[in-house]
Amino acid sequence: MAIKDFIRERFFPHIWCPGCGHGIVLNSLLRAIEKLGMSKNEIVVISGIGCSSRISGYVDFHTLHTIHGRALAFATGVKMSLPELNVIVPMGDGDALAIGGNHFIHAARRNIDLTAIVMNNRIYGMTGGQYSPLSGYGILATTAPYMNIDYAFDTVELATAAGASFVARSTTYHVQQLTKILRQAILHEGFSVVEVLSQCPTYFGRKNRAGSAVDMMEYFKNHTTPIGSKAKKDHPDLIERGVFVEKEMSEYCSEYDKIIEKAMKGRT
Amino acid sequence: MKNKNIKFVQGNEVCVEGALYAGLDFFAGYPITPSTEIAELLSYRLPQKGGKFIQMEDEIASMCAIIGASLTGSKVMTATSGPGFSLMQEALGYAIMAEIPCVIVNVQRGGPSTGIPTHVSQGDVNQARWGTHGDHAIVTITASNHQDVFETTVDAFNISETYRTPVILLYDEILGHMRERLLMPEPGELPLVERLRTSVREGVDYHPYLPREDGRLPMSDFGGVHRYNVTGLFHDMWGFPSDNPKIVHGLLRHLVDKIQNNVNQIARYKEYFLEDAECILISYGSSARSANHVVVSRRPRGERLGLLELQTLWPFPYDLVREKCANAKYIVVVEMNMGQIMQEVRKAVDQPEKVFLANRIDGVFITPTNIRDILRLIQGKGV
Numbered sequence: 110m111a112i113k114d115f116i117r118e119r120f121f122p123h124i125w126c127p128g129c130g131h132g133i134v135l136n137s138l139l140r141a142i143e144k145l146g147m148s149k150n151e152i153v154v155i156s157g158i159g160c161s162s163r164i165s166g167y168v169d170f171h172t173l174h175t176i177h178g179r180a181l182a183f184a185t186g187v188k189m190s191l192p193e194l195n196v197i198v199p200m201g202d203g204d205a206l207a208i209g210g211n212h213f214i215h216a217a218r219r220n221i222d223l224t225a226i227v228m229n230n231r232i233y234g235m236t237g238g239q240y241s242p243l244s245g246y247g248i249l250a251t252t253a254p255y256m257n258i259d260y261a262f263d264t265v266e267l268a269t270a271a272g273a274s275f276v277a278r279s280t281t282y283h284v285q286q287l288t289k290i291l292r293q294a295i296l297h298e299g300f301s302v303v304e305v306l307s308q309c310p311t312y313f314g315r316k317n318r319a320g321s322a323v324d325m326m327e328y329f330k331n332h333t334t335p336i337g338s339k340a341k342k343d344h345p346d347l348i349e350r351g352v353f354v355e356k357e358m359s360e361y362c363s364e365y366d367k368i369i370e371k372a373m374k375g376r377t
Numbered sequence: 378m379k380n381k382n383i384k385f386v387q388g389n390e391v392c393v394e395g396a397l398y399a400g401l402d403f404f405a406g407y408p409i410t411p412s413t414e415i416a417e418l419l420s421y422r423l424p425q426k427g428g429k430f431i432q433m434e435d436e437i438a439s440m441c442a443i444i445g446a447s448l449t450g451s452k453v454m455t456a457t458s459g460p461g462f463s464l465m466q467e468a469l470g471y472a473i474m475a476e477i478p479c480v481i482v483n484v485q486r487g488g489p490s491t492g493i494p495t496h497v498s499q500g501d502v503n504q505a506r507w508g509t510h511g512d513h514a515i516v517t518i519t520a521s522n523h524q525d526v527f528e529t530t531v532d533a534f535n536i537s538e539t540y541r542t543p544v545i546l547l548y549d550e551i552l553g554h555m556r557e558r559l560l561m562p563e564p565g566e567l568p569l570v571e572r573l574r575t576s577v578r579e580g581v582d583y584h585p586y587l588p589r590e591d592g593r594l595p596m597s598d599f600g601g602v603h604r605y606n607v608t609g610l611f612h613d614m615w616g617f618p619s620d621n622p623k624i625v626h627g628l629l630r631h632l633v634d635k636i637q638n639n640v641n642q643i644a645r646y647k648e649y650f651l652e653d654a655e656c657i658l659i660s661y662g663s664s665a666r667s668a669n670h671v672v673v674s675r676r677p678r679g680e681r682l683g684l685l686e687l688q689t690l691w692p693f694p695y696d697l698v699r700e701k702c703a704n705a706k707y708i709v710v711v712e713m714n715m716g717q718i719m720q721e722v723r724k725a726v727d728q729p730e731k732v733f734l735a736n737r738i739d740g741v742f743i744t745p746t747n748i749r750d751i752l753r754l755i756q757g758k759g760v
Contacts (some may be wrong), residue, residue: 149604154444164652165606172605174618179441185444186403186431186447194449194599215434321658372425
């Protein structure tokens, strides 16, 4: 199936600004899905609220555009009720880790088979450029006109500590790697988290003098490095890319099937 | 003769029995007094029939999870009390907007805030009506005894499927924790409404949000052959976001009209001695038990008392209340709040000044004596 077959052309053009990184994530996601050879009827894309969350409307799967921060809670209901479905949950950084932070850690703790994608542009884009829990110290935003004094979460460390069984990071510059990682994440049985560093030239870029979309992607190129590289040892400030965690753990819905078996036996 | 269908149970257990009878497949919830027994029992009973139970991280997540599960074709429910019900309001609005069948049980306790968790109240009547933001219609039903709790619970699922809407079961602490007799209906004894699914075949354009002529919307389950978008934004017939004023207006009208135009179909009530009643008591939920006692015990003494027990609170049956109360000298609303249904009764009747309130708001169950004392005051007989 061609990439175009995964798109709802009827609903284009999309709402994203010129230079936005989210279209690149959409492209990578569809290429990853294309390689999996799944039926479109088996895939559900569930999102929350924000620029990134509009991704669900553009793809020709079962799509659920929910409320701010709660995509993973809706997804837990869908997945548990019908575990055969492949459930992908794209979220923004504020959506996933501010208002949705509690659902994020609990979905990770349960190890329910969802693919969480955190499209991290370090800003609230849809409301016009407020700081998020991933903006980080020293950043400028419309709600941090002097300077942001909140420290950022490290998505990878947070997901790992919460118990996610697959944790990875990539960027909109490294599209080949991103596609590969997304494919792995969807295939992984258990809760998988993929953080994607994505550029928002309109708000984050302008406020923080980060330049054009191309400049921002170049920043991803120059300030990230593969996990465990020599460059990381020489320059500890570099952000690592790649798969941090990939472990086999019993998955939540499979565990619940055992509960059903037990409950039914007790009855006869 | 021993009848194995007779049980002596708590109201919360009755609610569970009713939900299972109605075909509950999926429950998500969070512990809260006085509704917790519903979650406990379902964690035991649901997997026995292949259903699913999950304890979520909070009530917000519980409400979201049941909406997600409903979209796959499951019959779903959550149960909570005041504080948890407050947390569910945003997602409740989502279920209204996206037209997703689900049942929310609120076993009421005293509020506001943490309030008085182990004591009774009926203070969430207006929250059930207006808790979520924006113009909307909602269905809220209740009952006063275990037999009716069973039937009302089954009815909640039926209404939810018929109108593709969330239905709130507004019980209270007394109903939830009181034990009394329940005669379990036989399978097939009560009618069950199953989900209306689309007959549109694969490959033919399916419009998930284009109502049929009768206002109903046939659904297609997630995982089926029709892939469509579900959103909390105003949306067109494909479920895609729209800010076209015609579409916005049309959808809001549809959401409100599908409930308001069926007030009479949705209205459940019981009446006792209304024909010649000079004084009509109006009550609902557990307080209707005391009101009923007053009526039944005073009638033999020649007091022309009657009772209208409302089981459907929202949409409020204004016409019904006006007709039933047309000849009454006094109307006394018996409830355990500061007059939330009394206000609606005043809107309904021709002479609002003849509507009085008999209430308690101290966490203590209102007794027949409490009601009689207030009746004497109203009738100018002193206490």
